[in-house]
Amino acid sequence: xxxxxxxxxxxxxxxxxxxxxxxxxxxxxxxxxxxxxxxxxxxxxxxxxxxxxxxxxxxxxxxxxxxxxxxxxxxxxxxxxxxxxxxxxxxxxxxxxxxxxxxxxxxxxxxxxxxxxxxxxxxxxxxxxxxxxxxxxxxxxxxxxxxxxxxxxxxxxxxxxxxxxxxxxxxxxxxxxxxxxxxxxxxxxxxxx
Numbered sequence: 001x002x003x004x005x006x007x008x009x010x011x012x013x014x015x016x017x018x019x020x021x022x023x024x025x026x027x028x029x030x031x032x033x034x035x036x037x038x039x040x041x042x043x044x045x046x047x048x049x050x051x052x053x054x055x056x057x058x059x060x061x062x063x064x065x066x067x068x069x070x071x072x073x074x075x076x077x078x079x080x081x082x083x084x085x086x087x088x089x090x091x092x093x094x095x096x097x098x099x100x101x102x103x104x105x106x107x108x109x110x111x112x113x114x115x116x117x118x119x120x121x122x123x124x125x126x127x128x129x130x131x132x133x134x135x136x137x138x139x140x141x142x143x144x145x146x147x148x149x150x151x152x153x154x155x156x157x158x159x160x161x162x163x164x165x166x167x168x169x170x171x172x173x174x175x176x177x178x179x180x181x182x183x184x185x186x187x188x189x190x191x192x193x
Contacts, residue, residue: 008064010067011056011059012067014069015051017047019051020055023047023051026043026047027047030043041075041079044071044075045091045094052101052102056104057104065193072100073095075091075100076088076092076153076154078132080150081143096157096158105157105160105161105163107163108166108191108192109163110168110187111151111165111168113168114144114169116137116144118170119144120136162192164192166187166190168183168187
């Protein structure tokens with residue numbers, strides 16, 4: 001993206017509590033105080049909200065292209081996976097009304113799909129896994145099903161304007177860097193700017 005649109009013209013955002021002052025403050029609470037899981041979800045929601053306020057909206061106001069990870073969609077997926085109906089409804093409401101994203105909705109949504117068996121093999125081969133990663137092939141299946149449901153919902157939530165949906169299959173490959181370059185080019189070719 002940066003090679004096509006210029007180094008200064010593209011901002012990459014990953015919600016990992018490192019973007020702005022408020023995000024870092026919320027991240028230090030998660031890291032140092034280790035709150036209960038339900039509280040962590042609320043802090044992550046707040047961190048995403050602060051990321052939109054501190055990083056994303058200012059970048060868009062200056063005409064930059066912003067590439068964002070899927071954190072608000074993952075919030076909904078984690079709630080769906082957990083089976084906590086009330087949490088799911090609460091997060092769906094927050095995302096639907098735009099509270100988390102300051103009423104900003106992505107103009108392009110990229111959904112990368114992977115086969116359950118390949119995802120499980122990748123997790124088994126990885127050196128260190130996150131505490132949030134699936135622990136069995138059945139949990140991978142549950143995650144894929146939840147992800148497909150959340151993607152479907154993301155495309156029908158009411159929003160201003162049009163959302164361009166880009167679906168890409170993530171196929172196994174030997175040349176990972178070459179694959180990423182090719183995948184990125186496929187996405188760029190389908191972007192609506």
